[in-house]
Amino acid sequence: MIEKIFVTEAAAKYDYTKEICDRAGLEPEFIRDDTAYRKEVERFLSDPVGQGKRHLLLDVFKGEFFRKCPGTKGKVCCNYYVIDQTTNCPFDCSYCFLQSYLNLRAIRFAVNVGDLFRELEAVFKKHRFVRLGTGELADSLALEPLTGFGSKLMNFAVEFPGVVLELKTKSAYVENLPDVHGKPGRGVIGWTMEPSHVVALEERGTATLDERLEASAIAAEKGYGIAFHLDPVVFFPGFEAAYLELVEEMFSRHRTLDWMSLAGFRYEPSLKGYVEERFPGSELLDGEFLRCSDGKYRYLFPERIRFFRRLVKKVKQLSPKTPVYFCMEDARTWDLVMGENALADPVLEPIFSREGNDEKQGM
Numbered sequence: 001m002i003e004k005i006f007v008t009e010a011a012a013k014y015d016y017t018k019e020i021c022d023r024a025g026l027e028p029e030f031i032r033d034d035t036a037y038r039k040e041v042e043r044f045l046s047d048p049v050g051q052g053k054r055h056l057l058l059d060v061f062k063g064e065f066f067r068k069c070p071g072t073k074g075k076v077c078c079n080y081y082v083i084d085q086t087t088n089c090p091f092d093c094s095y096c097f098l099q100s101y102l103n104l105r106a107i108r109f110a111v112n113v114g115d116l117f118r119e120l121e122a123v124f125k126k127h128r129f130v131r132l133g134t135g136e137l138a139d140s141l142a143l144e145p146l147t148g149f150g151s152k153l154m155n156f157a158v159e160f161p162g163v164v165l166e167l168k169t170k171s172a173y174v175e176n177l178p179d180v181h182g183k184p185g186r187g188v189i190g191w192t193m194e195p196s197h198v199v200a201l202e203e204r205g206t207a208t209l210d211e212r213l214e215a216s217a218i219a220a221e222k223g224y225g226i227a228f229h230l231d232p233v234v235f236f237p238g239f240e241a242a243y244l245e246l247v248e249e250m251f252s253r254h255r256t257l258d259w260m261s262l263a264g265f266r267y268e269p270s271l272k273g274y275v276e277e278r279f280p281g282s283e284l285l286d287g288e289f290l291r292c293s294d295g296k297y298r299y300l301f302p303e304r305i306r307f308f309r310r311l312v313k314k315v316k317q318l319s320p321k322t323p324v325y326f327c328m329e330d331a332r333t334w335d336l337v338m339g340e341n342a343l344a345d346p347v348l349e350p351i352f353s354r355e356g357n358d359e360k361q362g363m
Protein backbone atom coordinates (compact mmCIF):
# COMPACT_ATOMS: atom_id res chain seq x y z
CA MET A 1 0.00 0.00 0.00
CA ILE A 2 2.76 2.46 1.01
CA GLU A 3 5.62 2.39 -1.49
CA LYS A 4 7.78 5.27 -0.28
CA ILE A 5 8.37 6.98 3.04
CA PHE A 6 9.64 10.56 3.13
CA VAL A 7 10.97 11.97 6.40
CA THR A 8 11.24 15.70 7.00
CA GLU A 9 14.20 17.20 8.87
CA ALA A 10 11.93 17.94 11.83
CA ALA A 11 10.60 14.37 11.99
CA ALA A 12 13.98 12.66 11.62
CA LYS A 13 14.86 12.92 15.31
CA TYR A 14 11.71 11.20 16.60
CA ASP A 15 11.84 7.55 17.72
CA TYR A 16 8.34 7.11 16.33
CA THR A 17 9.71 7.87 12.84
CA LYS A 18 12.18 5.02 13.12
CA GLU A 19 9.48 2.72 14.50
CA ILE A 20 7.25 3.34 11.47
CA CYS A 21 10.07 2.98 8.92
CA ASP A 22 11.16 -0.30 10.55
CA ARG A 23 7.63 -1.68 10.48
CA ALA A 24 7.24 -0.71 6.83
CA GLY A 25 10.60 -2.27 5.93
CA LEU A 26 11.30 0.77 3.75
CA GLU A 27 14.42 2.89 3.56
CA PRO A 28 13.22 6.47 4.19
CA GLU A 29 14.03 9.33 1.83
CA PHE A 30 15.01 12.45 3.77
CA ILE A 31 13.56 15.75 2.62
CA ARG A 32 13.67 19.27 4.05
CA ASP A 33 9.93 19.78 4.65
CA ASP A 34 6.48 19.45 3.08
CA THR A 35 7.15 22.32 0.66
CA ALA A 36 10.20 20.45 -0.64
CA TYR A 37 7.99 17.37 -1.15
CA ARG A 38 5.64 19.47 -3.29
CA LYS A 39 8.44 21.02 -5.35
CA GLU A 40 10.82 18.09 -5.65
CA VAL A 41 8.49 15.06 -5.75
CA GLU A 42 4.84 15.81 -6.23
CA ARG A 43 5.08 18.00 -9.30
CA PHE A 44 6.86 15.22 -11.22
CA LEU A 45 4.15 12.62 -10.55
CA SER A 46 1.98 11.63 -13.51
CA ASP A 47 -1.00 10.87 -11.23
CA PRO A 48 -0.38 13.00 -8.11
CA VAL A 49 -3.65 12.02 -6.39
CA GLY A 50 -3.21 8.26 -6.91
CA GLN A 51 0.57 8.10 -6.41
CA GLY A 52 0.46 10.51 -3.46
CA LYS A 53 -1.70 7.98 -1.63
CA ARG A 54 1.26 5.56 -1.74
CA HIS A 55 3.69 8.13 -0.32
CA LEU A 56 3.88 8.54 3.44
CA LEU A 57 5.36 11.84 4.60
CA LEU A 58 6.45 11.72 8.23
CA ASP A 59 6.44 15.26 9.54
CA VAL A 60 6.03 17.37 12.68
CA PHE A 61 2.86 19.40 13.09
CA LYS A 62 3.36 22.69 14.90
CA GLY A 63 -0.23 23.99 15.16
CA GLU A 64 -3.17 22.79 17.23
CA PHE A 65 -4.35 19.27 16.51
CA PHE A 66 -7.78 19.56 18.07
CA ARG A 67 -10.65 21.53 16.49
CA LYS A 68 -14.39 21.59 16.08
CA CYS A 69 -15.69 19.78 12.99
CA PRO A 70 -16.69 22.63 10.63
CA GLY A 71 -19.96 20.92 9.62
CA THR A 72 -21.57 22.70 6.69
CA LYS A 73 -23.38 26.00 6.29
CA GLY A 74 -27.08 25.86 7.23
CA LYS A 75 -27.01 22.18 8.27
CA VAL A 76 -27.63 20.74 11.73
CA CYS A 77 -24.34 20.30 13.57
CA CYS A 78 -23.50 17.24 15.69
CA ASN A 79 -20.87 18.99 17.86
CA TYR A 80 -18.13 16.63 16.93
CA TYR A 81 -14.47 17.45 17.53
CA VAL A 82 -11.72 16.27 15.26
CA ILE A 83 -8.02 15.56 15.62
CA ASP A 84 -5.99 16.47 12.55
CA GLN A 85 -2.95 14.28 13.07
CA THR A 86 -3.02 12.52 9.69
CA THR A 87 -4.17 14.02 6.43
CA ASN A 88 -4.97 11.90 3.38
CA CYS A 89 -5.51 8.21 3.06
CA PRO A 90 -4.15 5.14 1.25
CA PHE A 91 -7.68 4.06 0.28
CA ASP A 92 -9.16 5.55 -2.86
CA CYS A 93 -12.89 6.26 -2.80
CA SER A 94 -14.40 7.92 -5.86
CA TYR A 95 -16.55 10.20 -3.68
CA CYS A 96 -13.73 11.31 -1.36
CA PHE A 97 -13.69 15.08 -1.01
CA LEU A 98 -9.98 14.99 -0.15
CA GLN A 99 -9.22 14.62 -3.86
CA SER A 100 -10.19 18.23 -4.47
CA TYR A 101 -9.55 19.54 -0.96
CA LEU A 102 -5.93 18.73 -0.13
CA ASN A 103 -3.02 20.77 -1.40
CA LEU A 104 -0.41 18.16 -0.49
CA ARG A 105 -0.77 14.80 -2.18
CA ALA A 106 1.28 12.57 0.13
CA ILE A 107 -0.24 11.15 3.31
CA ARG A 108 1.07 13.51 5.93
CA PHE A 109 1.51 11.87 9.31
CA ALA A 110 2.58 13.91 12.35
CA VAL A 111 5.01 11.93 14.51
CA ASN A 112 5.01 14.42 17.42
CA VAL A 113 2.18 12.60 19.16
CA GLY A 114 3.52 13.69 22.58
CA ASP A 115 2.46 17.26 21.68
CA LEU A 116 -0.95 15.96 20.65
CA PHE A 117 -1.44 14.09 23.92
CA ARG A 118 -0.45 17.17 25.95
CA GLU A 119 -2.98 19.25 24.04
CA LEU A 120 -5.69 16.62 24.49
CA GLU A 121 -5.04 16.22 28.19
CA ALA A 122 -5.73 19.93 28.73
CA VAL A 123 -8.95 19.68 26.69
CA PHE A 124 -10.16 16.51 28.42
CA LYS A 125 -9.59 18.00 31.86
CA LYS A 126 -11.50 21.16 30.96
CA HIS A 127 -14.58 19.61 29.29
CA ARG A 128 -17.25 17.55 30.98
CA PHE A 129 -18.13 15.65 27.79
CA VAL A 130 -16.17 15.45 24.54
CA ARG A 131 -17.05 13.37 21.50
CA LEU A 132 -14.15 13.31 19.08
CA GLY A 133 -12.56 11.38 16.27
CA THR A 134 -9.68 11.29 13.82
CA GLY A 135 -11.65 10.39 10.71
CA GLU A 136 -12.28 13.80 9.17
CA LEU A 137 -9.24 14.16 6.87
CA ALA A 138 -8.10 10.53 6.97
CA ASP A 139 -9.31 7.00 7.65
CA SER A 140 -8.61 6.42 11.36
CA LEU A 141 -7.20 2.89 11.01
CA ALA A 142 -6.04 2.56 7.39
CA LEU A 143 -2.37 2.84 8.43
CA GLU A 144 -2.74 0.98 11.72
CA PRO A 145 -0.47 -1.99 10.84
CA LEU A 146 2.29 0.52 10.05
CA THR A 147 1.84 3.20 12.72
CA GLY A 148 -0.21 1.72 15.58
CA PHE A 149 -1.45 5.28 16.12
CA GLY A 150 -5.11 4.32 16.67
CA SER A 151 -4.06 2.06 19.56
CA LYS A 152 -1.79 4.70 21.11
CA LEU A 153 -4.54 7.30 20.95
CA MET A 154 -7.22 4.95 22.24
CA ASN A 155 -5.04 3.81 25.17
CA PHE A 156 -4.58 7.46 26.11
CA ALA A 157 -8.13 8.77 25.63
CA VAL A 158 -10.12 6.05 27.39
CA GLU A 159 -8.42 6.89 30.67
CA PHE A 160 -10.46 10.13 30.83
CA PRO A 161 -14.08 10.00 32.00
CA GLY A 162 -16.51 11.86 29.72
CA VAL A 163 -14.36 11.25 26.65
CA VAL A 164 -15.90 9.38 23.72
CA LEU A 165 -13.30 8.65 21.06
CA GLU A 166 -14.47 7.29 17.74
CA LEU A 167 -12.08 5.76 15.24
CA LYS A 168 -13.83 5.76 11.87
CA THR A 169 -12.65 3.36 9.20
CA LYS A 170 -13.26 1.30 6.10
CA SER A 171 -10.54 -1.15 7.09
CA ALA A 172 -10.68 -4.29 9.20
CA TYR A 173 -7.56 -3.48 11.25
CA VAL A 174 -8.87 -4.01 14.75
CA GLU A 175 -6.80 -6.98 16.02
CA ASN A 176 -4.18 -4.82 17.72
CA LEU A 177 -6.54 -2.34 19.34
CA PRO A 178 -6.47 -2.48 23.15
CA ASP A 179 -9.22 -4.10 25.16
CA VAL A 180 -11.23 -1.24 26.70
CA HIS A 181 -13.53 -3.07 29.09
CA GLY A 182 -13.93 -1.16 32.37
CA LYS A 183 -12.20 2.04 31.19
CA PRO A 184 -13.60 5.38 32.38
CA GLY A 185 -13.83 6.76 28.82
CA ARG A 186 -15.65 5.20 25.88
CA GLY A 187 -13.99 3.83 22.78
CA VAL A 188 -16.13 3.53 19.67
CA ILE A 189 -15.17 2.07 16.32
CA GLY A 190 -17.23 3.41 13.45
CA TRP A 191 -17.50 1.87 10.02
CA THR A 192 -18.79 3.41 6.84
CA MET A 193 -21.18 0.79 5.53
CA GLU A 194 -22.14 0.42 1.91
CA PRO A 195 -23.77 -2.36 -0.10
CA SER A 196 -21.14 -4.63 -1.72
CA HIS A 197 -21.97 -3.10 -5.10
CA VAL A 198 -20.80 0.33 -3.90
CA VAL A 199 -17.76 -1.05 -2.05
CA ALA A 200 -16.57 -2.82 -5.21
CA LEU A 201 -17.24 0.07 -7.55
CA GLU A 202 -16.47 3.17 -5.51
CA GLU A 203 -14.13 2.26 -2.61
CA ARG A 204 -10.77 1.02 -3.95
CA GLY A 205 -8.48 -0.73 -1.49
CA THR A 206 -10.94 -0.89 1.41
CA ALA A 207 -12.13 -3.95 3.34
CA THR A 208 -15.13 -5.81 1.92
CA LEU A 209 -18.51 -5.52 3.58
CA ASP A 210 -18.11 -8.96 5.21
CA GLU A 211 -14.66 -8.03 6.52
CA ARG A 212 -16.05 -4.83 8.06
CA LEU A 213 -18.91 -6.72 9.72
CA GLU A 214 -16.50 -9.37 11.01
CA ALA A 215 -14.15 -6.68 12.36
CA SER A 216 -17.08 -4.98 14.10
CA ALA A 217 -17.83 -8.21 15.97
CA ILE A 218 -14.17 -8.44 17.10
CA ALA A 219 -14.19 -4.80 18.24
CA ALA A 220 -17.39 -5.36 20.25
CA GLU A 221 -15.71 -8.30 22.01
CA LYS A 222 -12.89 -5.96 23.03
CA GLY A 223 -15.38 -3.65 24.74
CA TYR A 224 -15.87 -1.03 22.03
CA GLY A 225 -19.11 0.64 21.17
CA ILE A 226 -19.98 0.21 17.51
CA ALA A 227 -21.15 2.93 15.14
CA PHE A 228 -22.19 2.52 11.52
CA HIS A 229 -22.34 5.34 9.02
CA LEU A 230 -24.46 5.02 5.92
CA ASP A 231 -22.60 7.90 4.43
CA PRO A 232 -22.75 8.46 1.57
CA VAL A 233 -25.96 6.72 0.55
CA VAL A 234 -25.50 6.28 -3.19
CA PHE A 235 -28.46 5.95 -5.54
CA PHE A 236 -28.00 3.20 -8.16
CA PRO A 237 -30.47 0.78 -9.78
CA GLY A 238 -31.72 -1.39 -6.91
CA PHE A 239 -30.21 0.79 -4.18
CA GLU A 240 -33.30 0.80 -1.94
CA ALA A 241 -33.39 -2.98 -1.53
CA ALA A 242 -29.59 -3.10 -1.18
CA TYR A 243 -29.47 -0.55 1.68
CA LEU A 244 -32.44 -2.12 3.48
CA GLU A 245 -30.73 -5.51 3.26
CA LEU A 246 -27.52 -3.93 4.53
CA VAL A 247 -29.35 -2.57 7.58
CA GLU A 248 -30.67 -6.08 8.29
CA GLU A 249 -27.14 -7.48 8.10
CA MET A 250 -25.83 -4.78 10.45
CA PHE A 251 -28.43 -5.49 13.10
CA SER A 252 -28.08 -9.25 12.78
CA ARG A 253 -24.57 -8.64 14.21
CA HIS A 254 -25.32 -5.91 16.75
CA ARG A 255 -28.57 -5.49 18.61
CA THR A 256 -27.84 -1.82 19.41
CA LEU A 257 -25.27 0.63 18.09
CA ASP A 258 -23.75 3.58 19.91
CA TRP A 259 -25.00 5.64 17.01
CA MET A 260 -25.71 5.47 13.33
CA SER A 261 -25.48 8.32 10.86
CA LEU A 262 -27.10 8.83 7.49
CA ALA A 263 -26.24 11.14 4.63
CA GLY A 264 -26.96 11.10 0.95
CA PHE A 265 -24.08 11.45 -1.49
CA ARG A 266 -23.27 15.12 -2.04
CA TYR A 267 -20.40 16.79 -3.79
CA GLU A 268 -18.70 20.11 -4.33
CA PRO A 269 -18.50 21.10 -8.01
CA SER A 270 -14.70 20.74 -7.83
CA LEU A 271 -14.97 16.97 -7.19
CA LYS A 272 -16.72 16.13 -10.47
CA GLY A 273 -13.62 16.28 -12.68
CA TYR A 274 -11.70 13.95 -10.37
CA VAL A 275 -14.48 11.34 -10.43
CA GLU A 276 -14.80 11.50 -14.22
CA GLU A 277 -11.07 11.28 -14.83
CA ARG A 278 -9.95 8.88 -12.10
CA PHE A 279 -12.98 6.55 -11.88
CA PRO A 280 -14.27 5.83 -15.40
CA GLY A 281 -16.43 2.90 -14.16
CA SER A 282 -18.05 4.89 -11.34
CA GLU A 283 -21.84 5.22 -11.15
CA LEU A 284 -21.61 8.05 -8.66
CA LEU A 285 -22.62 10.88 -10.95
CA ASP A 286 -25.40 8.97 -12.71
CA GLY A 287 -28.20 10.28 -10.44
CA GLU A 288 -30.16 13.51 -10.70
CA PHE A 289 -28.72 16.30 -8.55
CA LEU A 290 -29.68 19.78 -7.48
CA ARG A 291 -27.36 22.47 -6.15
CA CYS A 292 -28.16 23.25 -2.49
CA SER A 293 -27.75 26.42 -0.40
CA ASP A 294 -24.26 25.34 0.78
CA GLY A 295 -23.09 25.05 -2.84
CA LYS A 296 -23.02 21.23 -2.81
CA TYR A 297 -24.97 19.04 -5.18
CA ARG A 298 -27.42 16.56 -3.62
CA TYR A 299 -30.02 14.09 -4.86
CA LEU A 300 -33.46 15.63 -5.32
CA PHE A 301 -35.01 16.50 -1.98
CA PRO A 302 -38.29 14.46 -2.27
CA GLU A 303 -36.33 11.36 -3.29
CA ARG A 304 -33.94 11.73 -0.37
CA ILE A 305 -36.77 12.19 2.08
CA ARG A 306 -38.77 9.26 0.73
CA PHE A 307 -35.85 6.88 1.00
CA PHE A 308 -34.55 8.13 4.36
CA ARG A 309 -38.03 7.60 5.80
CA ARG A 310 -38.00 3.95 4.70
CA LEU A 311 -34.50 3.49 6.01
CA VAL A 312 -35.12 5.07 9.41
CA LYS A 313 -38.35 3.09 9.82
CA LYS A 314 -36.44 -0.11 9.19
CA VAL A 315 -33.72 0.81 11.68
CA LYS A 316 -36.29 1.69 14.34
CA GLN A 317 -38.04 -1.65 13.79
CA LEU A 318 -34.83 -3.62 14.12
CA SER A 319 -33.14 -1.57 16.85
CA PRO A 320 -35.40 0.98 18.58
CA LYS A 321 -32.65 2.10 20.94
CA THR A 322 -30.03 2.95 18.34
CA PRO A 323 -29.71 6.74 17.99
CA VAL A 324 -29.89 7.73 14.33
CA TYR A 325 -28.74 11.10 13.12
CA PHE A 326 -28.17 12.91 9.87
CA CYS A 327 -24.79 14.24 8.87
CA MET A 328 -24.88 17.53 6.98
CA GLU A 329 -28.62 17.63 6.38
CA ASP A 330 -30.81 20.59 7.30
CA ALA A 331 -33.45 20.83 10.05
CA ARG A 332 -36.26 20.36 7.50
CA THR A 333 -34.91 16.93 6.54
CA TRP A 334 -34.73 15.98 10.22
CA ASP A 335 -38.32 17.08 10.80
CA LEU A 336 -39.71 15.33 7.74
CA VAL A 337 -37.92 12.04 8.36
CA MET A 338 -37.68 11.80 12.12
CA GLY A 339 -40.64 13.91 13.28
CA GLU A 340 -40.63 17.44 14.63
CA ASN A 341 -39.10 16.70 18.01
CA ALA A 342 -36.28 14.50 16.78
CA LEU A 343 -33.60 16.79 18.15
CA ALA A 344 -35.20 16.60 21.61
CA ASP A 345 -34.58 12.83 21.73
CA PRO A 346 -32.91 12.10 25.12
CA VAL A 347 -30.01 10.33 23.42
CA LEU A 348 -29.48 12.87 20.67
CA GLU A 349 -30.16 16.01 22.66
CA PRO A 350 -26.82 16.18 24.52
CA ILE A 351 -25.00 15.65 21.22
CA PHE A 352 -26.87 18.16 19.10
CA SER A 353 -27.86 20.77 21.67
CA ARG A 354 -26.17 24.09 21.05
CA GLU A 355 -26.57 24.91 24.71
CA GLY A 356 -25.25 21.61 26.07
CA ASN A 357 -21.65 21.99 24.97
CA ASP A 358 -18.80 23.97 26.37
CA GLU A 359 -17.77 25.43 23.05
CA LYS A 360 -19.94 26.40 20.12
CA GLN A 361 -19.43 26.29 16.45
CA GLY A 362 -19.58 29.76 14.97
CA MET A 363 -22.41 29.09 12.55
Ligand code: SF4
Nearest residue numbers: 089091092093096139
Ligand atom coordinates in the same frame (compact mmCIF):
# COMPACT_ATOMS: atom_id res chain seq x y z
S1 SF4 B 1 -11.57 5.93 3.27
FE1 SF4 B 1 -12.33 8.02 3.66
S2 SF4 B 1 -10.50 9.31 3.62
FE2 SF4 B 1 -9.98 7.37 2.65
S3 SF4 B 1 -10.30 7.68 0.46
FE3 SF4 B 1 -12.18 6.79 1.30
S4 SF4 B 1 -13.48 8.57 1.82
FE4 SF4 B 1 -11.37 9.32 1.56
